[in-house]
Amino acid sequence: MTDRKTNATLFLERRSYRRRRVMDALRLLPIAGLLLWLFPVFWPNAKDGPDAPASVSMSGAVTYVFIVWGVLILSALALWWAFAHRAGEAAEPPERDP
C-alpha cells in the first residue's frame, strides 16, 4: 500500500503555486457573486408594512445589481486571462483524450 502523502511534494514551485491560487479564486468567485446578489434580501421592503424603514429606490437597486454584475464579469475575465496565460507556462500533466 502506497502512502501518497509521502510521494507528494510539500511545496510547489512559484508558478504552480500561482496557478493553484488562480484556481482557488475561480472557485470562490461564484460564491462571492451569490452572496453579493443575495444581499438585497436584507434590504427594507415596501411590502413590509407602513412601519418599516424607507425601502431602497429602484434606481439604486438597478445600479447595485449591475455594478455587482460588472465586477463579476471583469473578475472572471481577469481570472480567465491569468488561467489561460499560466496554463501555457506551467502546464498540468496532459490529460489523456478518450
Place this chain on the structure above:
Amino acid sequence: MISVNQLVAVSLVYVAFLFAIAFFAERASVRGRSGWLRSPLVYTLSLSIYCTAWTFYGAVGYAARSGMEFVTIYLGPSLVMIGWWWVLRKLVRIGRAQRATSVADLISARYGKSNLLAIVVTLMAVVGVTPYIALQLQSVTLSVSIFSDPVQSDGLSQSTATFWVAFGLAIFTVLFGTRNLNANERHDGVVIAIAVEAVVKLIALLAVGIFVVWGIAGGIGPMMDRIDSSPIGEWSMDRSRWVALTALSAAAFLALPRMFQVMVVENEDERHLQIASWAFPLYLMLMSLFVVPIAVIGLDILPAGSNPDLFVLTVPLAEGQGGLATLSFLGGFSSATSMVIVATLALSTMVSNHIVMPIWLSAQAEGAQVSGDVRNVVILARRASILMIIFFGYLYYRLSGGGAALAAIGLISFVGVAQFLPAMLGGIFWRGATRWGALAGLVVGFVVWVFCSLLPSFGPDAVLSATVFDNGIAGMGWLRPQALFGVEGIDPTVHAIVWSLTLNMVAFVCVSLVTFPQPLERLQGAQFVNVFDHSTQARGWDAAPATSEDLMVMAQRILGPTDALSLFRAEAQRQGLSGHLPEPTQGFLQTLERELAGSVGSATAHAMISQLVGGASVSVEDLMAVADESAQILEYSNRLEAKSAELSRTARQLREANEKLTALSVQKDAFLGQISHELRTPMTSIRSFSEILRDTDELEQAEKTKYASIIHGETIRLTRLLDDLLDLSVLENGQVSLNLDTGNLNDVIGQAVLSAGGDRSTRLTVRHEQAQIDRPLTTDLDRLRQVFINLITNAQKYCDAPRPELRIDVVDHGDGLHVVFHDNGTPIPSESRTLIFEKFSRINDKDGSGAGLGLAICREIMARLGGDITHEPRADGNAFIVHLPAQAALAAQ
C-alpha cells in the same frame, strides 16, 4: 405604420438570410474550412438560446409587473457560468468523454445505460418543454398582431400565421438539424444561424433600450428619476422568490435539454467554456440592461391596460419608430425561432434515440443484425420526432388559446426541467447514486411538479377543481396543490420549486442509500465521478462470441459504409493486421460502442453491441477498481514507483559499469606502461652490449663471451616475458583449448617439484608427505603442473626464512580438493595481498628477474580448469591454496 405584409416580407427575407448562412456554414464545414465556425465567440453566442422570446418580450412585462424580479432569471445562469470550475467543467468533460447526446443520454449512461431512465427523462423533457415551444409560437403571433390593423385582424389569420411559423421552423430544423446522423458532430449550420440570431436579438434590445433612455427619457439621470417615480419605483421584492428564482434559473440553465445541446454536445473545445465564463454573463447583462427603463417608459407613455409583454414593440411604435419596431420584431422572432430549433433538435434526439429506436429494434426479430441501412431509420425517426414535437407545441398553443402571461409558462417549464438536476449532479459528484434512486427522485419530482405547478397553472376548475385547491385531493387537507403538508402562505411558484426539488432529492438520496447498484452502474459511476482521473471507459466486453464481420455489418448500417470501413481499417492497422477486419478486442469494442453512441445514444449502442457480443463482462480488475475508490490512481502510482525503482536500479548498474570501465582503462594504461618498461630494460642492455661488441676492437675473448652471454640471457628473458604475455592473453580471451587427461594428483605434484629443480638446486626444502596416496584426477594435467611449478619457483625465489621450507598438503574439502603450498617466509603484507594476482605485481622483488605475470597466469589457468587459487597468510608464512573442483576429482573415480 408598417403593414403586416411588409413585416411578413421582412421576416421572409430574414429567414432566407438565415437559411443561406446555415447553408454556407454547412458547406464550409464539409470543405473543412470551418475554423471560424468553431470559435469561442460562436460558442458563447450559441449559449444565448437561453434568452428566448420569454426573456426578450417577457422580461419587460415581468419587470413592469414585479420590478427587479425578472433579473433573477439571468443571475442564476451568470453564477453558473462564472462558477464553471465547479460543475460545467466536469459536465462538459463527461459529456465529451461519454459522447452524451442529450440530458437523457447522460443520465441513462451514468446509471448503467438504463433505457428506462432515458425514457422517463425524455418524457419529462417533452412534457416540460412542449408548453415552452408553444409559448415561442404564441409570442411570434402576438408580436405580429401588434402590427396588424385592429379592424381587419381576425383570429383565423393569427392561427394561420402560427401554423406557417411552426411549419417554417420544422423545415429549418429538419434540413439543418438532421444532416448528419452523429449528434456528437456539430450542427454547424444550426449553430451559426443561432449565433447570428443571438447578435440580432442583442442589437434589437440594445437599440430599443438606447432609444428609450436617450431618445425618450433624455439621458441616464432623467431616466433614473423616471424609474424612481414610476409604479415600480420602490424595492418591493418577495424575498423568498428572489432566492428561489435565482436558484431555479441556475438549475434550469444546467438541466434544460437545449442548453445541454449547445453547451455540451456542440462544444468543440473545453477552452471555449472558459471564455464563455465571462463572455456569456456579459451577454446576459447587456440583455437585461435596458429592461427596467423600457418597462418604466412603457408604463408611463402607453395607455393603461396595454400588454406589458409587448412593450419592446409597442413603445417604438407609439413613438412612430417603424424601423426600430421592425428590428425589435426581428429580435423577438430570432429569440423564438432559435429556441424552437435547438429545443426541438435536442428533444428529437432524445425521442428517436431512447423511444423510437429501442422500440424499432425490439420489433425487429433479428435485433441488431437487421438487414438494410439503419441510418435511414434513425434519420427518419429523428425527422418524425422533430415534426411531432413542433406539432405538439402548435397543438398546445391552439388548445390553451395563448392566454397566460408569458413568464408564467416559462417558470413552470423551468421547474419541470430542474427535476433532472439532482440525478445529474448526484450522478457526477456522488458515486453512491443508483439507478433506482435516480428513478425515484425523477418520478417524485415530476409528480409533485405536475400537481403543484403544471395543473394549477390552468386555473381553478380547469383541470383541478376549486375543491381540490381548497381542500386537497379527496378532502385530504395536506394534499392541496399550493399548500402541501398544510404549509400555507408560501408563494405558489416558490412552493412548487421547494417541494418538488426537496422531495426529489429526498427520494433520490434515500433510495440510493438503500439500493445496491449493478456492476456496470458502479463502473459508470466511477467513470463519471472520477472523469478527470481517467477519461477512458473501464468496462469491458467479453469479446469471444463476436466476429468482426458481424460488427462490421452492424457498424456499416449505423455509421455508413465509408465511416465504418475507415474506423475498422484504422483499428486493424493499429493492431498491425493487414486488411480491414481487426480483432474484436475489448478496446476496439469500447471504441465502437462510443462511436455508435454518438449516433443512436449510449443505451441503444450498448444494447446493440450486447446483442452481438452476448453481454458485458465485468472483470475482477474492474470490480476491484470500483471497490477501492483510488485503486486506479494507486495502481498508476505503483506502476510509476516500480518504474522509478527500475530506473534507479539501472542507473546504479550503469554507474557500476562505468566505474569498472574506468578502472579497466586505468589498468590497461598501467599494463601498457608496465609492458613497455619490462621490454625496455632487457632491450637497453642488449643494445648497450651489442654496441660495445661492434665498436670496441680490442676485446678479450673472455670479455666477448661475457657480453654475448649477457645478450643471450636478456633475449631469453625477453622471450620468456613474451611467452608469458602470449600465454596470459590466450588464457584471458578464453581461446585456450584444454587437453583433458586422467592422472594422479600426487604424480603431478612430484613432476612439478622435479621440474622446478626440486630441493637440490636451491636451498628450499620441499616436503610432500602424502606422495604415496593415489588421488585420481581428470583435468588438463600440463596446465595444472604449470601452476604448481609456478608456485614452487615463487617459493624458491621469495622465501626469506633462514631455512626455507615448502610443505605441500592435499586436503579433502566439501567441494573438491585443496592443494596447499605452505612456506615459512615472511607473510605478504595485507595491503599487497589483493594485488599479488594482478599482472606485473611484484612484491619484494629483489633481483627483478620476474615479470610479475606468474600468479596472474596461475589464476587464469585455474579459472579455466573450473577451480581457483587463493592466498592465506599463516602465522609462520604464506599459504597458496589451489582449489580443484569436485567434478575433476570425481570424474576420475
